[in-house]
Amino acid sequence: MEINPAVTFKHDRSVMYSKRPRVVIVGAGLGGLTLGMLLHKADIPFDIYERAIEVKPLGKHVSAIKMCNEQRGLEFSIDFEGHEEEFGANGYMITRPALYDLLLRQIPKERIHLGKKALTMDQGGNGVLVRFSDGTEAEGDILVGADGPYSAVRQGIYAKLKKAGTLPPSDMLPLPFSTVCLVGQTRPLTPEEFPDIAQEQCQLRRTIGTDKMYSWSTYNTAQNTVAYFLIQFLTGESSKENDSFKNSEFGPEAVLAMCEEVKDFPVISGGDHKYTMADLFAWTNKEHISKFMLEEKVFKTWYHCRAVLVGDACHKLNPAGGVGPANAVQDAIVLANLINGLPFHPIAEEIKEAFKAYQDERMPWVKDAHKISQSHKTMVGHSLASNAARYVSKHMPTWLFNRIQARAFSYRPQVAFLPLAEDNGRVRPAPQPSMSVKGPVEFEEVTTYTV
Structure with missing residues (x-):
């Protein structure tokens, strides 16, 4: 496939690899593996490319x-x-190796390619192309950067946006x-x-x-x-x-x-x-x-053209709050819903709109998670603010603690194309726009008329 960045939004459905968009995922962390597992269940073609030679390894x-x-x-x-x-479920501590093993068992082995360090990427109206350090290449219709805080995919996106003068100044700053x-x-x-x-x-x-x-x-x-x-x-x-x-x-x-x-x-x-x-x-x-x-940083730019970021690649949260892995998984759920909702042979503009919907849904909750991680980091610190935070936590009224918990745990995203988990929690789930997105077959059934 020939990639020509100069025709970024040329609308040509005929050059798609398959009826459903082929997804290239760079990074086999929790976000990348979760997305791969969900795409597999949706019968959407994908491949995962991981720079490490092994995926490092319930509660x-x-x-x-x-x-x-x-x-x-x-x-x-x-x-x-x-x-x-x-909230309908208790919280559990699960070790990362156990969770990785659980996810890996859901993904065909031939879909995961190890020892693949991404070097460069190109994208245009007709698809994406990723080049790896071993001289190989990967082609597809959608590129997902799940490759951590120093994401090669994000660097590729930002280089193009910076050259075009459209990258927000805060996204140009190094990770603090x-x-x-x-x-x-x-x-x-x-x-x-x-x-x-x-x-x-x-x-x-x-x-x-x-x-x-x-x-x-x-x-x-x-x-x-x-x-x-x-x-x-x-x-x-x-x-x-x-x-x-x-x-x-x-x-x-x-x-x-x-x-x-x-x-x-x-x-x-x-x-x-x-x-x-x-x-x-x-x-x-x-x-x-x-x-x-x-x-620690929440980036403002999560996507461009056919490329999109998930997990630490677009929001790196301090682990003191324990919310980083959960947010990577939530990213994958929402993004999978929206990719599944794309029409057959989606054009670049339709993919871009799906990515925008993904960021619009996730950004407010990621900002909340960032605040939670910051507060927990302060609580275990050594400053005057840390002492004050521990005092407040120790003496916090029950009603206020419950209110904070209700906000934090009301967002419980589900996969739209799989059987829904029964939610019997007293605190009702927050709205999840991506849940209303229908797959292309369902969409065609609604819009097909008998003459």
Whole structure:
């Protein structure tokens, strides 16, 4: 297929690869895999291209976040009891490898291509073309960038918009960051080793450092492991030290150095054991410990022509609020609904309108999620604002907490082309415009007349 950017909106349905648009997904994170799974169920052709050579790898009900101190004492608890009655389902902690495995099982193996680092992209009225570092290419009708905060697809889109003078100034700025995160997960443990393992519910504990610029969290999983993540709050100097790593994962040496720095941090096991982070590291395969920059930004531009962004590629949220993965999945649900609603052999303008509807629906909720992640980051920080945030959370009236929860959990998007989940929550779901989008077959049935 010949791509000619100069004819960006030439309307020619005849050059489509198939009746349904072929979707090229760059990135096999949660957003990319969820979208691939849904497109597969909608019988829409797609391929996923991932730069890594492997996709790195269900849960226990969590009813509270327990805020603790370095003396292993409980300061206060943020409770989530009653979620099933209010919102139709309880919250669960699921490890990322378990969720990845669940999604991968829904996608044909031949649809996922590993070791594919995207270098350049072209798009026009007749389709998209992506070139990879190994010399191969991928062609299709729609390009989805699900390739993380330093998305190659986003860089390709923004380069064209910047050249045309239509990229918002804020989108030109680099990703800001103020924290670094260390994450890991132990091998399966016994209740004798770690008493929390025996608990039916997930014990999510967050500890705030007294005289150190760290907070750290642990929680037990349904696989009898203990997952953990530590957040380091950067100062001006430490931010400069970490700046050179911001475009990629930290290497093994940097991971081990951070482990050494935090090894004596106290850990609560649910029993009398006086564990520290060193014990969790000893129970963990070193390949299962990672160190990442925690960038934070909601971009204004999510699409251009036939290319669109999902997840961290268009909104990078601080993990302190735990809302980043959920929003990537919600992106995929809404985008899948709208791609499925495209007419047969859609033209570029129709694809662009679907992308606009996707961003219009998701943007307000992403901005809310960004505020949530910011508030949680503040709560586990070390500033005066952090102390104030913890005081407010500890003494917040029940009615106000319930009101905040109602807003946060009212958005419960569903897949329009699959059987709907029964929603018996007392708090009704917020409007979901993409749910009303019909597939092309349904559309044709409505508009076909018998003569």
